[in-house]
Amino acid sequence: MSESTNPTPKEWVREAYGRTAQGKGSCCGPSCCSSDADSLIGLSEQAQAIGEKIGYSTEELAAVPEGANLGLGCGNPVALAELQPGQTVLDLGSGAGFDCFLAAQRVGPAGKVVGVDMTPEMLARARVNAETGGYANVEFREGDIESLPVEDASVDVVISNCVLNLVPDKEKAFREIFRVLRPGGYLAVSDIVLLRDLPDEIRNHPGVYASCIGGAIGKDEYLSLLRSAGFSAVEVVDEVDAGALLTCAPGPVSDLLRDFGLIDATGWAASIKVKGRKLDHEEIDDDDRDCCDAVLGCDGSRVRGVQQRKGCCTFGGLSAFLLAG
Numbered sequence: 001m002s003e004s005t006n007p008t009p010k011e012w013v014r015e016a017y018g019r020t021a022q023g024k025g026s027c028c029g030p031s032c033c034s035s036d037a038d039s040l041i042g043l044s045e046q047a048q049a050i051g052e053k054i055g056y057s058t059e060e061l062a063a064v065p066e067g068a069n070l071g072l073g074c075g076n077p078v079a080l081a082e083l084q085p086g087q088t089v090l091d092l093g094s095g096a097g098f099d100c101f102l103a104a105q106r107v108g109p110a111g112k113v114v115g116v117d118m119t120p121e122m123l124a125r126a127r128v129n130a131e132t133g134g135y136a137n138v139e140f141r142e143g144d145i146e147s148l149p150v151e152d153a154s155v156d157v158v159i160s161n162c163v164l165n166l167v168p169d170k171e172k173a174f175r176e177i178f179r180v181l182r183p184g185g186y187l188a189v190s191d192i193v194l195l196r197d198l199p200d201e202i203r204n205h206p207g208v209y210a211s212c213i214g215g216a217i218g219k220d221e222y223l224s225l226l227r228s229a230g231f232s233a234v235e236v237v238d239e240v241d242a243g244a245l246l247t248c249a250p251g252p253v254s255d256l257l258r259d260f261g262l263i264d265a266t267g268w269a270a271s272i273k274v275k276g277r278k279l280d281h282e283e284i285d286d287d288d289r290d291c292c293d294a295v296l297g298c299d300g301s302r303v304r305g306v307q308q309r310k311g312c313c314t315f316g317g318l319s320a321f322l323l324a325g
Ligand SMILES: C[S@@+](CC[C@H](N)C(=O)[O-])C[C@H]1O[C@@H](n2cnc3c(N)ncnc32)[C@H](O)[C@@H]1O
Pocket: 013, 014, 017, 028, 029, 030, 069, 070, 071, 072, 073, 074, 092, 093, 094, 095, 096, 097, 098, 099, 116, 117, 118, 119, 122, 143, 144, 145, 146, 160, 161, 162, 163, 166, 167, 168, 212
């Protein structure tokens, strides 16, 4: 808890997912925002059904340790990422490790998967699952997506499933993702975005926030923040209405959503699959590279990031240096 008496959105999230990790009901995730533990009957069957609904094959659902899939996702970023053997993958908000384990099977023993999560109970659960499943190439780190415990330019692919909507400072998060990707690396995430504004009463409700709704931002803003962070080829590969997906089990969150006519309604939120690339050096225009290299001594991707954020070489190298700070 922070020193302030009012819990912050991150604390709402950590608390909700801590309870979920311990099987005490709750939460969050698009399809289970009840706060009543007793109402979560047949959680694993529910998780299985959600998994099928959001794009996992029967084989994938059967290929992970029991309890790794908690039904908290809103898509299948592993399939979206088209992973190759030998790649290093970073899963943001890895939960109980579901997507990490699927990714580990795709990248094989020559590859590596790192899951980052800020909720200790989720990490504990993920680590037990890794041990149970014998996943030697998966590591779980405690950390905040706004300040990733990951080296610069060390990751080939960043995946994430229904998590970035929960991060308060998305600009910071996207810049962090760009920083840890190697030049030529890419991002493949599933997430919830809003298609229209929601009242503050909804957005600022702790349970609604933890249910992947309150912290979500508009689709255009989301894509524009990714581009500003430096990503190229930003593309929404798939989009489905999330109204039904966000339907909640009985509880205060569903009561509130019902009051505002959002239960089962369409047209107010979407689950999107997004990709974006960090260009490598060769993809940067020669002119730009010469100009920026001369001043910044930076790699191509940083040049691109600076260019997109600050207008880099269009102002000349010195300006780029000063603006990049
Ligand atoms: C909706 S769950 C998704 C879990 C997992 N991706 C899955 O599909 O099963 C969100 C997860 O993100 C984590 N999380 C939320 N905000 C975070 C942040 N700022 N930094 C790190 N982890 C975060 C939560 O602790 C939780 O485990």
